[in-house]
Amino acid sequence: MKVKMLDLSREYKIYKKDYLNAIENVFNKGAFILGPIVEEFENDFAEYMNIKHVCGVGNGTDALRIALLACGIGNGDEVITTPFTFVATAETIAQTGAKVVFADIDKETLNIDPDEIVKKITPQTKAILPVHLYGNPCDMDKIIDISKEHNLFVIEDCAQSIGSLYKNKQTGSFGKCGCFSFFPTKNLGCAGDGGAIITNDEEINFKIRMLRAHGAAKKYVHRIEGFNSRLDAIHAAMLNFKLKLINNKNERRREIANIYNSIINDKIVRQKTQNGGQHVYHQFTILTEKRDELKEFLKKHDIDSAIHYSIPLHKQEVFSDHKDERYPISEKAVNKVLSLPIYPELKDEETVYVAEKINDFFR
Ligand SMILES: *Cc1c(COP(=O)(O)O)cnc(C)c1O
Numbered sequence: 590m591k592v593k594m595l596d597l598s599r600e601y602k603i604y605k606k607d608y609l610n611a612i613e614n615v616f617n618k619g620a621f622i623l624g625p626i627v628e629e630f631e632n633d634f635a636e637y638m639n640i641k642h643v644c645g646v647g648n649g650t651d652a653l654r655i656a657l658l659a660c661g662i663g664n665g666d667e668v669i670t671t672p673f674t675f676v677a678t679a680e681t682i683a684q685t686g687a688k689v690v691f692a693d694i695d696k697e698t699l700n701i702d703p704d705e706i707v708k709k710i711t712p713q714t715k716a717i718l719p720v721h722l723y724g725n726p727c728d729m730d731k732i733i734d735i736s737k738e739h740n741l742f743v744i745e746d747c748a749q750s751i752g753s754l755y756k757n758k759q760t761g762s763f764g765k766c767g768c769f770s771f772f773p774t775k776n777l778g779c780a781g782d783g784g785a786i787i788t789n790d791e792e793i794n795f796k797i798r799m800l801r802a803h804g805a806a807k808k809y810v811h812r813i814e815g816f817n818s819r820l821d822a823i824h825a826a827m828l829n830f831k832l833k834l835i836n837n838k839n840e841r842r843r844e845i846a847n848i849y850n851s852i853i854n855d856k857i858v859r860q861k862t863q864n865g866g867q868h869v870y871h872q873f874t875i876l877t878e879k880r881d882e883l884k885e886f887l888k889k890h891d892i893d894s895a896i897h898y899s900i901p902l903h904k905q906e907v908f909s910d911h912k913d914e915r916y917p918i919s920e921k922a923v924n925k926v927l928s929l930p931i932y933p934e935l936k937d938e939e940t941v942y943v944a945e946k947i948n949d950f951f952r
Contacts, residue, residue: 870931
């Protein structure tokens with residue numbers, strides 16, 4: 590049996606007609622950039638998130654960059670984030686002109702540790718940028734308390750966490766802005782690059798909308814320097830359909846995680862779900878000292894696995910200013926994490942096969 594990390598063609602086979610209908614509708618309407626189909630998605634996504642404003646943008650990276658800029662973050666400011674994440678999280682902070690400040694992660698949840706955030710606050714700190722890693726919500730009660738005490742913005746990186754709840758509230762709706770990616774492999778993916786920013790703040794929303802379209806408040810009236818970063822109508826059309834499926838799809842991911850959890854030997858460490866959080870398993874990740882040998886063993890049995898991430902950001906060349914800093918938990922995690930195949934169309938028997946092979950390896 591061959592088990593892939595992800596096979597998007599399985600989903601396409603199930604929903605082919607719906608996707609093609611949605612896309613045909615865009616051609617029939619002839620509105621490819623913004624327009625009614627994008628607005629429909631923004632409205633539906635706002636309702637799903639229980640938030641006032643949604644702004645579709647070109648991708649998840651732009652969502653972060655535009656959210657940071659809309660909050661007025663730039664030169665002279667500091668933004669605290671995790672070194673154990675995808676590069677976009679910190680790259681976009683640096684691109685605003687602000688200084689990236691890393692705070693180490695919690696060794697069980699693998700998310701930014703609120704106690705480490707507190708240690709990194711200075712008079713220049715302007716924002717905290719938590720990442721709900723692999724779909725596991727951060728400790729938002731503590732993060733929001735810290736932000737209130739120190740008067741900081743919270744901008745949530747929800748690229749991996751769409752639909753995941755913390756105390757029954759959507760991740761992304763705690764901070765000033767929540768930033769989403771609709772990259773095809775994410776839990777809610779479109780047919781290319783796409784993203785969105787959510788906020789309850791009217792003024793910030795106004796700025797976000799200017800920034801995504803050349804700084805224009807009205808067409809051809811440019812107030813500020815902006816970008817060309819809009820969600821394409823073809824992607825919005827697909828997302829309008831797929832948004833209706835997301836809760837079921839996330840539930841199926843949890844079902845697969847339960848199968849893994851019930852079979853894989855209890856001694857093997859897994860990412861711990863945040864107390865009060867509901868995980869959406871963008872990744873199902875275990876931690877082992879024998880990670881590389883296990884990966885090799887699985888490969889021999891035709892099972893894919895993946896490492897998210899193999900280098901902590903402070904050790905990446907692009908962040909060489911940070912190379913002498915130490916984040917021991919992140920530095921250990923990069924050598925131990927292994928993500929197993931998980932996606933809604935993964936079959937039970939494939940999941941069982943992977944879990945049993947893992948047990949075989951450790952036996
Ligand atoms: C995917 C991802 C992004 C970037 O999203 P894109 O749509 O690929 O630009 C940002 N942060 C995290 C944690 C991600 O996983």
